[in-house]
Amino acid sequence: MSLLRLCQQAVRQQTAARAACVATRNHATDSNIPQTTEQKQDAAITEAPQRDVVAADIVSGAPKELRHRVVRIFQPTRSTTQSGSGKSNRWRIDWDILPGAGRWENPLMGWASSADYMQGTRLSFRTKEDAIHFAEKQGWDYYVAATEIKRIPPKNYAENFLYKPDKLRLIRTK
Amino acid sequence: MLRLVSSASKPSSAGVLAKVVVAPSSSRSSRRTFSSTTAKKADITLTVDGKEVTVPQGSALIQACEAAGATIPRFCYHDRLAIAGNCREGVMEFLLANHPLDCPICDQGGECDLQDQSMRYGADRTRFHEISGKRAVEDKDLGPLVKTSMNRCIQCTRCVRFANEVAGVEELGTTGRGNDMQIGTYVAKTMNSELSGNVVDLCPVGALTSKPYAFHARPWELKHTDSVDVLDAVGSNIRVDSRGLVVMRVQPRPNDDVNEEWISDKTRYAYDGLRFQRLTVPLVKQGDRFVTVSWEDALASVADGLVRSGAKGDEIKAIAGHLADTESLVALKDLLNRLGSDNTALDHVGGHAAPVHAVDVRSNYLFNSTIPGVEQADVILLVGTNPRHEAAVLNSRIRKSWLHTTLEVGLIGERVDTTYGYDYLGADAKALADFVAGKGEFAKKFKEAKRPLIIVGSSLVEHPDGAAIFNALAKFTEANKEKLITPEWNGFSVLQRAASRAAAYDIGFVPSKKASSTKPKFVYLLNADEVNPKDIPEDAFVVYQGHHGDLGAQLADVVLPGAAYTEKGMTWVNTEGRAQLGRAAVPPPGASREDWKIIRALSEIVGTPLPYDDILSLRDRMWEISPTLLRYDSLEPTSVDVALTGLKALAAGTANAKVTGEPIKKPIDNFYQTDPISRASVTMAQCTRAFVKGEDYGFSELSNASEAAFA
Ligand code: SF4
Numbered sequence A: 001m002s003l004l005r006l007c008q009q010a011v012r013q014q015t016a017a018r019a020a021c022v023a024t025r026n027h028a029t030d031s032n033i034p035q036t037t038e039q040k041q042d043a044a045i046t047e048a049p050q051r052d053v054v055a056a057d058i059v060s061g062a063p064k065e066l067r068h069r070v071v072r073i074f075q076p077t078r079s080t081t082q083s084g085s086g087k088s089n090r091w092r093i094d095w096d097i098l099p100g101a102g103r104w105e106n107p108l109m110g111w112a113s114s115a116d117y118m119q120g121t122r123l124s125f126r127t128k129e130d131a132i133h134f135a136e137k138q139g140w141d142y143y144v145a146a147t148e149i150k151r152i153p154p155k156n157y158a159e160n161f162l163y164k165p166d167k168l169r170l171i172r173t174k
Numbered sequence B: 001m002l003r004l005v006s007s008a009s010k011p012s013s014a015g016v017l018a019k020v021v022v023a024p025s026s027s028r029s030s031r032r033t034f035s036s037t038t039a040k041k042a043d044i045t046l047t048v049d050g051k052e053v054t055v056p057q058g059s060a061l062i063q064a065c066e067a068a069g070a071t072i073p074r075f076c077y078h079d080r081l082a083i084a085g086n087c088r089e090g091v092m093e094f095l096l097a098n099h100p101l102d103c104p105i106c107d108q109g110g111e112c113d114l115q116d117q118s119m120r121y122g123a124d125r126t127r128f129h130e131i132s133g134k135r136a137v138e139d140k141d142l143g144p145l146v147k148t149s150m151n152r153c154i155q156c157t158r159c160v161r162f163a164n165e166v167a168g169v170e171e172l173g174t175t176g177r178g179n180d181m182q183i184g185t186y187v188a189k190t191m192n193s194e195l196s197g198n199v200v201d202l203c204p205v206g207a208l209t210s211k212p213y214a215f216h217a218r219p220w221e222l223k224h225t226d227s228v229d230v231l232d233a234v235g236s237n238i239r240v241d242s243r244g245l246v247v248m249r250v251q252p253r254p255n256d257d258v259n260e261e262w263i264s265d266k267t268r269y270a271y272d273g274l275r276f277q278r279l280t281v282p283l284v285k286q287g288d289r290f291v292t293v294s295w296e297d298a299l300a301s302v303a304d305g306l307v308r309s310g311a312k313g314d315e316i317k318a319i320a321g322h323l324a325d326t327e328s329l330v331a332l333k334d335l336l337n338r339l340g341s342d343n344t345a346l347d348h349v350g351g352h353a354a355p356v357h358a359v360d361v362r363s364n365y366l367f368n369s370t371i372p373g374v375e376q377a378d379v380i381l382l383v384g385t386n387p388r389h390e391a392a393v394l395n396s397r398i399r400k401s402w403l404h405t406t407l408e409v410g411l412i413g414e415r416v417d418t419t420y421g422y423d424y425l426g427a428d429a430k431a432l433a434d435f436v437a438g439k440g441e442f443a444k445k446f447k448e449a450k451r452p453l454i455i456v457g458s459s460l461v462e463h464p465d466g467a468a469i470f471n472a473l474a475k476f477t478e479a480n481k482e483k484l485i486t487p488e489w490n491g492f493s494v495l496q497r498a499a500s501r502a503a504a505y506d507i508g509f510v511p512s513k514k515a516s517s518t519k520p521k522f523v524y525l526l527n528a529d530e531v532n533p534k535d536i537p538e539d540a541f542v543v544y545q546g547h548h549g550d551l552g553a554q555l556a557d558v559v560l561p562g563a564a565y566t567e568k569g570m571t572w573v574n575t576e577g578r579a580q581l582g583r584a585a586v587p588p589p590g591a592s593r594e595d596w597k598i599i600r601a602l603s604e605i606v607g608t609p610l611p612y613d614d615i616l617s618l619r620d621r622m623w624e625i626s627p628t629l630l631r632y633d634s635l636e637p638t639s640v641d642v643a644l645t646g647l648k649a650l651a652a653g654t655a656n657a658k659v660t661g662e663p664i665k666k667p668i669d670n671f672y673q674t675d676p677i678s679r680a681s682v683t684m685a686q687c688t689r690a691f692v693k694g695e696d697y698g699f700s701e702l703s704n705a706s707e708a709a710f711a
C-alpha cells in the first residue's frame, strides 16, 4: 500500500498533465463532445473535475507507445446468427488496428503476421465505468461507443388471426 | 439482465425492465377496429424465477422471461417476426431426431442454436434407432446467395415468415404436412429479394447458409469489428468479420434506429469486391500506360501537374464520389479553398453545379422523418424514388407498416415493384402538379392523413424537371405545414442514395455559382467513379484518389491509392444526418493509405499545408464546421422555423423553373452493382445474372440432376 502511495505521489504531477491532455484529445467522449482548446477558454463551459486516478502504467511496464493509441470502449451486440444474447452484457476495450504495416501476409506460409502486439488483446469489464476507469488508469485515450438500441414490441400468437377489414395485404405461405 | 429497451447512453436500471416501447398508437388502434374490448396498454407485473418484471400487456411469456434474465431455449420465436409456435407443436421434435449429425462439415457450426441447445440440454448418446435411416430432403436452389442443405431444416419457418413479412417474397413457403413438410420456393424459383441474405442469419440451424462464404472460415476464427455500411445511404450498422488480412464476411449489427436487424444483400455480400481491382500502388500515366511510382514521386507529379496545367483559382476542381469519407471531404475542401478555388463538385449528373435544394438548411436534403419515423406515417408519397433499391432496409420498414397498419402509399415516377401496393399517380412533374392541386383519390387520402410523409428521391436533383418538382413540393409542404412540419413530425424527407452525400452537403462540398461555370484545368477525383467522362476537359490534368480501378482511375493522369471503408475508421453521415463512426477491420492493401492522410501529404507538397497533423485535430476542424458531424449515433432535428425558412428559400430559388414534362426514371437499374466495390464483386455479378438478367446459368448443379442420382 505504501509503495502504491509513493508511486502515486511521484506521478501526481504527470497525471495532472496527462489528464489535461486527455481532456483536449478525447475525440469522442461519453457525451460525444470533443473539447477543443478554444472551448476551454469559454468560461461558460466547466471543465470536468479531475479525478484522482492511480497512474498504473508507470508501474505496469506497458510500452509507452500504447499511450499514443486510442482504445474503444463498447458493448458487443448480439450476434444475429443466434438467439442467445450471451456476452453482450459485458463491456469491452479493444484497440484500433495499426494502419500501414501493422499486418502483412507472411511469405512463407501465407498466414497473417503482425507487428501489433495489441491486435489479439481485448479486455472485458462488468460495467462501462469499470472500463473507463481502467483506461484512465492506464493513461489511454478512449472513446465510448453507443450501446445497442433495441425496441421490441410486445408480441402474441393471437395477432396472427386478427381480423382486418381492408384488402388482404399479407399473404402467408407458412 | 437482458434488456428489451436500452437507450443510447443510459444503462437500464437493474431489476425492473424498462418499459417496452409499444408499436405506434395509430397502428394499434387501426388493428383493433373490430375487437370488442378496448385495447388497454396496462403493464403486467409477474415473477419469473423469483424476480419481478413488468412487461406491457400483450407481451409473450418468452419476452417476459427474457426480460427477467431467464432465457428460454427457442427455435421458431424471433423478436422481429410474427409468432409461429412451431417448435412446441411436436412435429419439430421428430424432425430434430432426424437432424443430420454433420456439424463438422456444417457452416453453422459454432454459431448454431441447435448445437448449443443440444450441448446444454441434450442427451449424450443417441436414441435414434430407425432402421429405415434418417429423413432426407432434396436441397433447393435459392440463387447465388443462399445455400441450402434441407436435411438440416427443422421447419421453424423463420425463413418463410421473414420472406412473407419483411422481404415480401411470396414464393418461399412450406409444402406438405408433418414429416413430409418441406421448405421451398414455388416452383423451383430463386429467392429474388434484396434482403434474402438475412434468412441465413435467421435459420437457427445450418439449413440455410451463405453460398459465397461456404467453407471459408469458422466463426471462432474471425475477428469482429463494428462498423458502418457505405454501399447505400442508410448507414446500416454492420460487423465486419475478418481473418488475417481478409474480410471474410459482413454481418448486420442490430440497431432499431437504423437497420433493425437486417442488411441488404449488397451490404452483406459485396465484400469480395474488396479483394479485386484494388489500387495498391501509386500510378503515373506515361503515354497510354500507367507506371508504378513511389508515393513521393506520385505526389510530386501531382504538384507538378498542378503547376503545368496553369490552373488558377476555380480552374482547380475537385469531384467527390459516393464512397468518400467525411474526413477526406473536409480535408479536400480545405485544400481547394486554400488554393483559392471554390470548385468542389459531386459526381452525379449535374453535380458540377450546386443542387437545386441548396445546402444552407439541413432539412432540405435530409431524411427528416427519420428512418424509424417512417413507421408512424399513415400516408406516404414517394416522388422519384424506389426505396427498394435505394435503401432496401428502409423499404422493409415501409412494408412492415403497410402490412400492419392501414398505410397508403402513392408513387410518382417510374413504376417499380416495391413489395407493397401503391397508388400510381404518374411519371412526371405533371402528375405531381395534379396531386398538389388535389386531384385524384390519393391526394384526398393525403389530405386526411394525420402524419403524411413525402419521400423525395435523390435522383430528382439530377432530373431536368428537378427544380420544378422541388418547387412544387416545397410550396405544397409549406401550405400544409400544420400537418407536414410540426415540432413532432417533419414529413418532408429526401432519401439520399450515396453514403457520402449527406456529409458532402453538410460541409458544403458544392461549387459556388461562379466556380461551376469555370472550365477546369486541374481535376481531383476523390472516389468519383460515377462522373461523366465528357464533363472532364480533354486537356485537364486529372488525379484520381480511391481504392478501386474503376471508371475514375481510367481518366486519371496520376492515381493515388486510398483505403476502402473496411480499412479506415472514418465518419459517415447517413441520409437522416446521423453521424456514425466506422472502424478499420483490416489494413489497406499494398502501399495504399487512409484518404485524409493522402490529402494532407499532398497539401504539404503543393505548398499549402493543412493545419491538422492527426485525426483528432482534423475532427476538431470538423467540429468547427458542424458539430453534428461528430455527435455520433444521434440526430439533430431541424426546428420548425428553420425547416420552414429552408423550404421558403427552396421555393424562391426554384421559382422560375420550367417544366419539360420528361418522365422520371429510376436511378438504379441494377441494385447489385452501384459502386466500385460491388462492381468488382464476383458475387454481385452472379446476382446480376440471376436476378437482374434472369439467367439461369446453373449455379447449382444439384438442382438440375435427377433425384435418382442421389438415391
Ligand atoms: S430452412 Fe432454416 S429457417 Fe427455414 S424453416 Fe428450416 S430451419 Fe427454419
Ligand code: FES
Binding pocket: B073, B074, B075, B076, B077, B084, B085, B086, B087, B088, B089
Ligand atoms: S420458440 Fe416457442 S414454440 Fe418455437
